[in-house]
Amino acid sequence: MSFHSVLWKAADPKIVPGRLHKTTSLSQWSAAKSTSHVLHRDLSGRISTTNGGEDSPDQEFQGWVPKKVSKMMNPRDVDQASSETMSMIKKARVSVRARSDASMISDGCQWRKYGQKMAKGNPCPRAYYRCTMGTGCPVRKQVQRCAEDRTILVTTYEGHHNHPLPPAAMAMASTTSAAASMLLSGSMPSADGLISSNSFLARSALPNCPPSLATLSASAPFPTVTLDLTRTPTSSEMPLGQPNQLPPSFPQNMMSVPQILGQALSSQSKFSVLDSFQGLDSATHSLADKVNAATAAVTADPNFTAALVAAITSIIGNVHSNNNTNNNITTRNNSDSNT
DNA sequence: CGCGTTTGACCAGCGC
DNA sequence: GCGCTGGTCAAACGCG
Numbered sequence: 001m002s003f004h005s006v007l008w009k010a011a012d013p014k015i016v017p018g019r020l021h022k023t024t025s026l027s028q029w030s031a032a033k034s035t036s037h038v039l040h041r042d043l044s045g046r047i048s049t050t051n052g053g054e055d056s057p058d059q060e061f062q063g064w065v066p067k068k069v070s071k072m073m074n075p076r077d078v079d080q081a082s083s084e085t086m087s088m089i090k091k092a093r094v095s096v097r098a099r100s101d102a103s104m105i106s107d108g109c110q111w112r113k114y115g116q117k118m119a120k121g122n123p124c125p126r127a128y129y130r131c132t133m134g135t136g137c138p139v140r141k142q143v144q145r146c147a148e149d150r151t152i153l154v155t156t157y158e159g160h161h162n163h164p165l166p167p168a169a170m171a172m173a174s175t176t177s178a179a180a181s182m183l184l185s186g187s188m189p190s191a192d193g194l195i196s197s198n199s200f201l202a203r204s205a206l207p208n209c210p211p212s213l214a215t216l217s218a219s220a221p222f223p224t225v226t227l228d229l230t231r232t233p234t235s236s237e238m239p240l241g242q243p244n245q246l247p248p249s250f251p252q253n254m255m256s257v258p259q260i261l262g263q264a265l266s267s268q269s270k271f272s273v274l275d276s277f278q279g280l281d282s283a284t285h286s287l288a289d290k291v292n293a294a295t296a297a298v299t300a301d302p303n304f305t306a307a308l309v310a311a312i313t314s315i316i317g318n319v320h321s322n323n324n325t326n327n328n329i330t331t332r333n334n335s336d337s338n339t
Numbered sequence: 340c341g342c343g344t345t346t347g348a349c350c351a352g353c354g355c
Numbered sequence: 356g357c358g359c360t361g362g363t364c365a366a367a368c369g370c371g
Contacts, residue, residue, distance in 0.1 A: 117360090
């Protein structure tokens with residue numbers, strides 16, 4: 001039995017892949033377009049946000065927009081909806097690169113595998129998972145090993161949870177949301193043109209995030225934020241945090257990332273993920289503190305790599321909220337889905 | 340028996 | 356217009 005299935009027993013057996021989107025209000029899938037190019041492989045080991053999307057997490061982001069939806073919708077509706085929403089809605093993704101021997105990293109959510117495909121240029125199959133924690137939750141993720149280094153597991157999250165998440169899963173979800181919002185806010189007019197790796201946007205969005213650890217990318221159809229947990233930030237790359245040694249590998253025990261985040265962050269009690277997203281104006285001020293706190297949490301946690309995600313997560317979310325005070329990043333999953 | 344995974348087929352977008 | 360590729364579907368299968 002797979003790793004995640006052990007952790008999570010079906011919350012809603014009725015959620016059958018394939019039927020899900022059919023029973024879901026099509027209006028939610030207003031922007032039906034290609035969702036391909038998910039995994040933006042950044043060989044240098046970074047999180048990349050591929051640009052291309054449609055819905056934004058904090059806008060009408062109700063989630064994944066199956067390509068097939070378009071055929072199920074009235075062409076006219078699709079056309080209209082698409083033209084209107086596509087220009088505004090972007091689907092951001094967050095991918096996490098981490099060293100792991102496990103087939104999938106546990107992130108606190110409940111997933112059901114609904115497909116697997118061999119991706120071009122990569123001998124390792126790409127697995128597709130759908131969140132089953134909530135009925136009709138649009139969040140999906142793709143898991144694939146890096147072709148160059150099979151010890152690296154690349155997990156790409158997409159979508160916005162429409163259900164309460166356990167604290168352990170909150171961090172990851174927030175990261176996705178924040179990243180998407182961040183990208184959205186900065187790329188509304190022309191994401192493709194504005195965003196580029198290490199571009200002004202990326203840097204402004206992640207001013208304190210080591211380029212080698214987190215990057216924004218619009219090279220692909222979808223804005224993608226990539227967190228690279230396989231690399232060690234140098235002191236020069238970690239302006240606010242102390243240089244840390246790179247963990248030899250991702251947590252062998254495969255403790256769930258959010259779990260670690262939760263533990264690491266919560267235990268520090270200096271800030272929380274939610275906090276990081278709600279910091280708003282004070283965000284800039286407390287950013288350094290938060291990063292330091294995160295660093296402390298990270299170094300204190302044996303699962304360094306995973307904990308690092310927490311730090312980056314908080315940074316991303318924090319900075320984002322700071323840059324876009326109007327962009328209510330909902331750390332409470334989908335609650336912001338304003339139809 | 341229920342539930343999750345596997346896997347081949349199908350569909351749509353994109354590039355040539 | 357055609358072929359390639361990615362993403363999803365859904366029946367079959369396996370496991371607890």
